[in-house]
Amino acid sequence: MVGQLTTHERQLALVILTVLAVVGLLTLIVGRGDPLGAQGVLVLLMALGGIFFVISRYFEPEPGADRLERYYDEPCKIGILLAMGWAVFGLFIGDWVAWLLVYPDLTFDAGWSSFGRLRPVHTTSVIFGFGGNALIATSFYVMQRTSRARLPDQLSPLFVLFGYNVFCVLAVTGYMMGITQSREYAEPEWYADLWLVVVWVTYFIVYLRTLARRREPHIYVSNWYYMAFILVVAMLHIVNNLAVPVSLAHAKSYSLFSGVQDAMTEWWYGHNAVAFFLTSGFLGMMYYYLPKRAGRPIFSYRMSIISFWGIVFLYMWAGSHHLHYTALPQWVQTLGMTFSIMLLVPSWASAGNALLTLNGAWHKVRDDATLRFMMVAAVFYGLTTFEGSFLAIRSVNSLSHYTDWTVGHVHAGALGWVAMITFGAIYASVPWLWKCEKMYSARLVEVHFWLALAGTVVYVIAMWNSGIIQGLMWRTYNDAGTLAYSFVDSLVAMRPYYAMRAFGGLLFLIGAVVGCYNIWMTIRAAPATKAEPVADRTDPVVAATPVLAPAE
Ligand code: HEM
Numbered sequence: 001m002v003g004q005l006t007t008h009e010r011q012l013a014l015v016i017l018t019v020l021a022v023v024g025l026l027t028l029i030v031g032r033g034d035p036l037g038a039q040g041v042l043v044l045l046m047a048l049g050g051i052f053f054v055i056s057r058y059f060e061p062e063p064g065a066d067r068l069e070r071y072y073d074e075p076c077k078i079g080i081l082l083a084m085g086w087a088v089f090g091l092f093i094g095d096w097v098a099w100l101l102v103y104p105d106l107t108f109d110a111g112w113s114s115f116g117r118l119r120p121v122h123t124t125s126v127i128f129g130f131g132g133n134a135l136i137a138t139s140f141y142v143m144q145r146t147s148r149a150r151l152p153d154q155l156s157p158l159f160v161l162f163g164y165n166v167f168c169v170l171a172v173t174g175y176m177m178g179i180t181q182s183r184e185y186a187e188p189e190w191y192a193d194l195w196l197v198v199v200w201v202t203y204f205i206v207y208l209r210t211l212a213r214r215r216e217p218h219i220y221v222s223n224w225y226y227m228a229f230i231l232v233v234a235m236l237h238i239v240n241n242l243a244v245p246v247s248l249a250h251a252k253s254y255s256l257f258s259g260v261q262d263a264m265t266e267w268w269y270g271h272n273a274v275a276f277f278l279t280s281g282f283l284g285m286m287y288y289y290l291p292k293r294a295g296r297p298i299f300s301y302r303m304s305i306i307s308f309w310g311i312v313f314l315y316m317w318a319g320s321h322h323l324h325y326t327a328l329p330q331w332v333q334t335l336g337m338t339f340s341i342m343l344l345v346p347s348w349a350s351a352g353n354a355l356l357t358l359n360g361a362w363h364k365v366r367d368d369a370t371l372r373f374m375m376v377a378a379v380f381y382g383l384t385t386f387e388g389s390f391l392a393i394r395s396v397n398s399l400s401h402y403t404d405w406t407v408g409h410v411h412a413g414a415l416g417w418v419a420m421i422t423f424g425a426i427y428a429s430v431p432w433l434w435k436c437e438k439m440y441s442a443r444l445v446e447v448h449f450w451l452a453l454a455g456t457v458v459y460v461i462a463m464w465n466s467g468i469i470q471g472l473m474w475r476t477y478n479d480a481g482t483l484a485y486s487f488v489d490s491l492v493a494m495r496p497y498y499a500m501r502a503f504g505g506l507l508f509l510i511g512a513v514v515g516c517y518n519i520w521m522t523i524r525a526a527p528a529t530k531a532e533p534v535a536d537r538t539d540p541v542v543a544a545t546p547v548l549a550p551a552e
């Protein structure tokens, strides 16, 4: 990795790491007596580890000038490995949390392992650790290929990748120490948030600089989706995390918002995180890897663009469906509900576009588990968005809200859509990146596929059942007009479903471990070759797009 950096870049890396080490040291000093001090120790250790790593390889030969003629795939490779590492960790914690709901004593009497702390460890690890690393890695890959341009330099993409993982580590370890802002999906405190702003702005700049250097006149649709993901996540992150720390020596901060404005800001963020992190970025992935693997042009390129603008415009207004029957004005709730229903149109346009792209390639779907991962992802994307639009209807939400139905919806999207499209993209990318003909074992990809599908179906069916039973039990009255069931009655009724969900999660986790083994064995046997030269001809996926010329 260091061997790919020029001497100047190695020096710059040492400067950045030294600044980080100093920041860690200062945080440790001023924050002693507060959990912030422990986070300082972590930053210091990570920075020192980085310094040691760079120095130990400092005198390796510099890369030749011919590097500029080749794609720069190092960050893509590392990103994929990190994504798989976070997947196994995050799924393991998810399954632990699931068993915890069946056997509440699984905390072993420790604070760090309580449900309230492990739950955000799970959500952050899978969404940001697994999903985020996969998005960064594939966005770098796709942008280079579809633009026929190399990343602008060697250091900044690595800074984005490692900086982002420093954020994830700070977040996850912070929760276990009890540090949290208590804003769902935005739990990390102010100092980690500030760091993420630096990293994320760099990411956007790297993206724009590469696009500016493109040799392909057309900006392929995947790049639009990835760009919306980067830009909107920056906007959401900054606004939702506006806060004042108690002092520079404390981890705790207070939000700038209060009351119902606070709730609205949080769910404007929360739902758009679903839209731009869990949807837009992964659609970018789908629009490149699915046609590429199927060897078919996108069924309708125009529809993919219309769907892009539909999603960008409509999602922004849908967040208030999380706040039905609250102090939020009724008209704002109705606005969120209406836009959520309209969202079905662009969402199904993308799901349908993906499935229609497979026309003429269904025999490949039958034989190739990698393509089948992507096909199933498109099906679950269609299912989840239909369910979401339905749950957003106020009267339906009065039954589903606070119940496991929401958790079922989330995981139909998370496992069926996000994880499946990611595994498909990773299985497609690994042989391309490491220059092997194929994965070590196609049979193990098949095993992973069936474990993942079985795990998802078991998980989602368990949660649909438990959610609807919960909702109905909570609103059943007896003849005397009082509630027929106590809350504890509903908990007892949930137990078999919680066990079923935990079992489904276990299957999903085992599948991911099988995937890691298969990837590792593929890489081990890979020849030590350089990345391919920047193409002098348009990527076939881009070449298949109709020429979009302005009207005369
Ligand atoms: C048309 C698209 C979609 C709509 C209209 C929609 C709508 C909804 C609604 C109404 C809720 C429940 C709110 C509540 O009762 O608290 C919800 C929750 C959620 N949805 Fe969707 N959804 C959509 C697509 C997706 C997709 C593709 C994912 C991807 C994983 C997803 C992830 C989530 C998550 C994570 C939550 C839980 C939020 C929480 O923590 O409470 N949604 N969605």
Ligand code: HEM
Pocket (backbone or CB within 6 Å): 091, 092, 094, 095, 096, 097, 098, 119, 122, 123, 126, 127, 131, 406, 407, 410, 411, 414, 415, 418, 419, 501, 502, 504, 505, 506, 508, 509
């Ligand atoms: C082994 C697979 C998994 C298992 C067993 C699992 C388990 C769980 C459990 C037990 C919860 C807490 C539910 C509650 O509070 O009642 C949860 C929440 C959540 N998980 Fe997972 N999970 C898995 C995979 C994933 C993946 C891959 C993602 C995202 C890519 C994900 C995203 C989420 C989200 C967003 C929530 C919050 C849901 C909400 O607030 O409604 N999970 N998960």
